[in-house]
Amino acid sequence: MLKIDYKFKDESLLRLAMTHSSYANEHHGTHLQCNERLEFLGDSVLGFVTAGYLFTHYPDLPEGDLTKLRAAVVCEGALDEIAHEIGIPEAIRLGHGEEMGGGRKRASILADATEALLGAIFMDGGIEPARAFVLRFIPHKVEVALAGGAFKDYKTMLQEIVQKNKQETLEYRLAGQSGPDHDKRFKMELLLNSNVFAEGIGKSKKEAEQMAAKKALENMGC
Known part of the structure; x- marks a missing residue:
């Protein structure tokens, strides 16, 4: 059965x-x-x-x-x-x-x-x-x-770390874009407490945010 x-x-x-x-x-x-x-x-x-x-x-x-x-x-x-x-x-x-x-x-x-x-x-x-x-x-x-580590949601990982200290703020800001419409690249800045802490580049804004979060985690030694 x-x-x-x-x-x-x-x-x-x-x-x-x-x-x-x-x-x-x-x-x-x-x-x-x-x-x-x-x-x-x-x-x-x-x-x-x-x-x-x-x-x-x-x-x-x-x-x-x-x-x-x-x-x-x-x-x-x-x-x-x-x-x-x-x-x-x-x-x-x-x-x-x-x-x-x-x-x-x-x-x-x-x-x-x-x-x-x-x-x-x-x-x-x-x-x-x-x-x-x-x-x-x-x-x-x-x-x-x-x-298993093959697919990491870096933004969520970073958010969980930042949330442990309620005084810290985290935001993402578009810093620029380049390339033709069919192959654009976006550059996102990650701001920690209003200061640029990391940057990321991707084919979409969300991918660029993930790359910025990954870089931020690396900067933190995580």
């Missing part, structure tokens, strides 16, 4: 999501379909919901970091972990050869089945139950990725 906190109205979608191509191929005489089309759909839903979550909860991360962070939390390894958490290894239907070859433990198969399951939830109930399913797991995956 899958632990998904969702009851399908059309349980054939759930069975389809748990049907690997190897199983469908062994039963080709019954015109049985596999989960690959649902996987395609689920991949898009996963990306959409994750992007929305990151955009809303990390407003100071520039586009490049958001893209990297999304890739980190919806990768095969992360989906494989989710698959084990909800019981997909026990539920997926595999062909005999794939079963004997250890398919129930293969990360690629389990990750694909997780996306297929999400696609099935979306087809059965729409975006809200699909979003609820994704958000059971993604916030924690994001925290792990950020804690």
Whole structure:
């Protein structure tokens, strides 16, 4: 029994999501379909919901970091972990050869089945139950990725340090911009107690602020 906190109205979608191509191929005489089309759909839903979550909860991360962070939390390894958490290894239907070859433990198969399951939830109930399913797991995956140091929100890190001393103030100020419209560069100044403490340059104001905050942390020895 899958632990998904969702009851399908059309349980054939759930069975389809748990049907690997190897199983469908062994039963080709019954015109049985596999989960690959649902996987395609689920991949898009996963990306959409994750992007929305990151955009809303990390407003100071520039586009490049958001893209990297999304890739980190919806990768095969992360989906494989989710698959084990909800019981997909026990539920997926595999062909005999794939079963004997250890398919129930293969990360690629389990990750694909997780996306297929999400696609099935979306087809059965729409975006809200699909979003609820994704958000059971993604916030924690994001925290792990950020804690790992690969994706640092320098502005938040600096703000947390500055807030320990309530007398100190922190602000960002546009110091200039250059380049053509399609390739602009922004220069932001970081002001600590109204004094310029660091500067940063980026393709957007938010990216430049992140770079200024990173430089400020370096200046502080952090």
